[in-house]
Amino acid sequence: MNQETREVTAPAEQLDTPIRNFSLLLSPTPRGARLARLLATEQLRTxxxxxQPAEQIVAELAANAVTHGRVSGRDFRLTLHVVGAALRIEVTGTRGDRLPYAQEVAPDGESGRGLLLVDALADRWGVxxxxxxxxxxxxxxEFRVTGSRPSPRRCPTDRPGA
Known part of the structure; x- marks a missing residue:
């Protein structure tokens, strides 16, 4: 496993806002996808x-990379960027010919909901x-600052009827 972590100071006008970066290569296996979620959660805690909701987003994107973007012998990369009050999660795979898309799933379907969850949890997503x-x-x-600790801008439990 290759891990790169760095913290860089922002430009002079944003000296009080650090830019954080975390990036690592993981094996394109179910174990690699699980490890991506665990390591992302630990880095966010640090x-x-x-x-939340980043843990669930990482889990879905890593699972998709392993399931749909796997090329034997080629790892996938997880990268987290924090700039100000925004977290960007990136999962880079080696199957650029297979683009992800959210699809409608039968109520009794056992898979296919990952990007629907990402779409519901993230403020933005793309390829x-x-x-x-x-x-x-x-x-x-995006996070909003409440007190001394940032909180997610939205959460599934914040929705009416949830």
Missing amino acids: WGLPS AHGPTPRKTVWAEV
Whole structure:
């Protein structure tokens, strides 16, 4: 496992807001996807950020990379960027020819809901191409500061009727 972590100070006008970065390569296996979720959760805890909804987003994107983007012998990359009150989650895989899309799923279907969950939990998400043969699926979550600890901008339990 290759891990790179760095913390960089923002430009002069944002000196009180650090830029945080965490990136590592993981094996394209169910174990690698699980490890992505666990390590992301631990890194967010270290940074003093809430783990939800980011933990679930990482779990879904990593599972998709392992299930739909796997190429034998090629790892996938998990990257977390925090700039100010925004967290960007990126999962880079080696199957740029297979683009993700949210799909309707039968009520009794056993899979296919991952991107629907990402869409519901993230403020934004999308796909960045390249360099060939790679693609990066990313999701962003913005936090609001309440007291001394940031909290997610929205949470599934905040919705009416939940």
